Amino acid sequence: MxxxxxxxxxxxxxxxxxxxxxxxxxxxxxxxxxxxxxxxxxxxxxxxxxxxxEQAVIADCRFGCAPDAADPNCPDGPHDSGAVTTRPxxxxxxxxxxxxxxxxxxxxxxxxxxxxxxxxxxxxxxxxxxxxxxxxxxxxxxxxxxxxxxxxxxxxxxxxxxxxxxxxxxxxxxxxxxxxxxxxxxxxxxxxxxxxxxxxxxPRDPALRAEVVRRRLAFDADPETFTRRFAAEQADLGARIVAAREMLPSVVLTDWALSKIATVCAGFEVDGMRADIVTARAASAHAAWSGRTQVTRADIRAAARLALPHRRRRNPFDAPGLDEDLLDRLLGDDEPPEDDPSPDTSPSPDPDQPDTDVDAPDHPGEASDPDVAHDQGADTPEATAEQRPDPTDSAQDSELEDDDADAFPRERPDQPAAPAPTGVSGVSDPFRVRLFTAHGVGRGASGRRSRALTERGRTVGTRPRAEGAIHLPATIRAAAPHQTARGRTDRLLLTPSDLRRSVTEGREANLLLFCVDASGSMAARKRMASVKTAVLSLLLDAYQRRDRIGLVCFRGGDAELVLPPTSSVEIAAARLAELPHGGRTPLAEGLWRAAETLRLEKIRDPRRRPLLVVITDGRATGRTGDPGASPLTRAHRVADLIREQHIPALVIDCESGRFRMGLAAELAARLGAQHVALEDLGADALLRAVGRGEAA
Missing domain, CATH: 3.40.50.300 (P-loop containing nucleotide triphosphate hydrolases)
Structure with a gap:
């Protein structure tokens, strides 16, 4: 093809x-x-x-050993005198x-x-x-x-x-x-x-997009003709790859180049030393690809743009990326000295000779330009901060009172910028959450949370094989009683009915759906910051455990699926940054939207078990289309329907004050859910409550 x-x-x-x-x-x-x-x-x-x-390989070696560097422990070896062939x-x-x-x-x-x-x-x-x-x-x-x-x-x-x-x-x-x-x-x-x-x-350029479509249609209409049209370019690229491979051992990575690479990696605060090694190898490959035998500034820049974005120290909810202005400042404008020897051939310095090379840095990791050195120090945190959302841009900040500003202090201008992992205004840093699991043994997608029968794990039993890995001992035990009847002489005689497969138990991923009261009463009590912190922390933990998390917000006259079930931390942070609040409390609409979301998710993935977490004071002040039912009665009817669908749930009671109506506790009883009071909980305690409210 x-x-x-x-x-x-x-x-x-x-x-x-x-x-x-x-x-x-x-x-x-x-x-x-x-x-x-x-x-x-x-x-x-x-x-x-x-x-x-094409590659040279040893004939009849299923592992593709090279003739000049055969694996001494190859299962098809030894290859002392094996025939040699080639393959694509x-x-x-x-x-x-x-x-x-x-x-x-x-x-x-x-x-x-x-x-x-x-x-x-x-x-x-x-x-x-x-x-x-x-x-x-x-x-x-x-x-x-x-x-x-x-x-x-x-x-x-x-x-x-x-x-x-x-x-x-x-x-x-x-x-x-x-x-x-x-x-x-x-x-x-x-x-x-x-x-x-x-x-x-x-591409966003209309002319470029049109060219993409033009070429794709031409290829689909006549692949052979289209391929011949680019045969010359293909041949040139292939020949250039061969030439670059042959030149690569001759490429010199000088002390100047190593110093620049170390400066760049240190400036971007990458973890470990793998970034330095990969950047050095990529810069050498780029030099060979460009036909040069010495690594230059352009080679290091091209390598850093590809090797560092996913290794730089970044916040959990930041997308990978690289500040190219900072990269240019770290690299400086100087080029390597023309006769700078490689590290392997560098002569011993002569103490009698003055150092006349003013372009090369005096020490590894030190820039030759004082301005660049300044950029590496004081400006590096600021450059990192440029990649974060500005906390002053969020509309939620205008809602915070003075006491909330104390609870979530801003960075002072005279201090280095501290990490802001969430990128969401009014939210403290996400924290590690305890493991909580669903009751019983599920059959959901492989993950790291609840017990489930999965494709990989500890063997807990066997069953007649329909699919999956064969459990050899159980298969032999199933066949053993029938060997005499089958006329066995020297070898074990098997039939398809003897085959047994392993039943393994591991961990599965779950779906957590938060149904959050974002009405005016919640905003007045400043509960939204704690709720946001809890949801973001759960999302970060869910990413590590391969869970999915969703968020339903109800306020005003309706409910909205603010965060569809997802495992993408970047999308989640962006949606939560604009979480609205204020207005009436349409509790019934919020519960209905949550139930509908779980119903659709069950159709998409029937094996993933959910847990509904309702955060509310139990009040219902929204409008109702039924003249004979109050908003609270309608909310209780929806809760009864959710309970009939056997959806496990947990209610976090946000009611405060000396005199309480107990509406959230009544809602929990309707849902068949555990009820937890919020005045005794911070955001971390909220997560512990979820852990105690294991799905039943």
Missing amino acids: TSFPFSAVVGSDDMALALLLTTVSPEVGGVLVRGEKGTAKSTMVRALTELLP ARLVELPVGATEDRVTGSLDLEQALGTGVARFSPGLLAQANRGILYVDEVNLLHDHLVDLLLDAAAMGRSTVERDGVSVSHAARIVLVGTMNPEEGELRPQLLDRFGLTVEVAA
Whole structure:
């Protein structure tokens, strides 16, 4: 099947550069592409293999060992005198729903049960050795597969200890992933394993968009003719990759370049040293790609733009990005000295000779320009603060009284800018929440919260095999009583009815839906700041545990789904920043909208168990279309319907004062929910209450 030519893609220069650099130097560590749907992410990745040269491999080696560097522990080895052949460069796609044995490999059941020979059947990691492992929608990958990729990316090997198989083989992969941030973020551990990252978006220039459509339609109409049209550009790119690979060992990374790289990484406050190493490798690859044998300022700048955005120290609800003005200030305007030797050949300094090189920094990490040095120090926190929303821009701040300003103090001009993880005005920093779980054992999507029967976990039983991994001991036990009747002589005789699968118990992800009273009474009592903090903290914890969280807000005359169920922290923070409050209290409408949201989510994902958290004082002052029923009566009727649907719920009572009507407690009884008073709770206690209100 003809693929769309790599050189024909329009408007994705950063992505193309990142992919080309990682093919020139696989040690860079792969590429993560973040972008909205329909931006040719998958098209470019799949087209990349046509540019790569063929590989020399040892014939009949299922793990693709190189003739000049064969794996001494290869399961198909030893390869002392193996025949050599060539193969096209490989791009192996890892489906999001792949099973663990398909990724790492497992016992070859056909050989084991048919001939009695225990033989290892390689998985996708073996196929991708010395090639590219591509994961589309990598942020949706199950946690157990993420763990496997982390091990392979860190060690360059895959080790299988399962089903009586003990195998270790080389798995030197270039990991390339694509994702849509709207569908959730990536685990930080896996994010850091990608050497480079790039943001892609559809072009806004009408002429450029028209050219994209023109080329796509031309390719769909006649792929062969369209491909021949770009054959020359494809050949030039392929030849340039080969030339850059050959030049890469000759590229000199001078002390000046290392000092600049260290200055940039320190200026952006990246964690660890992997950023420095990846930037150095990417800068060398960029120099080779540009036909230079010495790393320059332009090479470091290009490498930093791709290697640092996902590694800089950022707030939990900030999107990845890089302040390019700060990058230019950190790099300065100086270029490397023409005769600056490499670190390996640097002569010993002569104490009798004065230092006449005024452009080079005196110490690693120190800028030669005093203004740049000033930028690295005092201005760095301010540059970081520029990426945050201005707290004064939010309309909610105007509602805060003096006592609220004391509870949530602003940063003073004479102090360095402190982190503002939420980016939401009037909200304190998110905090770690305790684990709370749903009662019983579910069957939801794999996560890290409640007990559930999942594809991976501890084995708690077996059942006749319909699908899934075979439980070999149980299969043998099922077949053993029938061996005499089947006329067994020397080997175990099996039938399909003997096969048993493992029943494993792990953890699942849940759906938390907050139904929040945002009426005037709530705003007057200043409860919204605590509610926002609690919801944002739950969202951050839910991201780590693969949960989903939604928010229904009711005020005025209606209820609104402010935050549709999501696991994207950036979208959640943006929606919560504009959370409105004030007006009447349409409690019935809020409960109805919450019930309808849960009904639709159950259709989309029937196995995900919900927990409804209602935060209210129990009052209902909204209008009703039923002349014979008060707003409170109507709210109680909706609560009865929710209870009949067996939706687990928790009511947080916001009523305060000496004399109380007990309306929230009555609502909790109608819902069949646990009732918790709010005057004894801060935002952290609210989370503990949710933990005690485990879904029944």
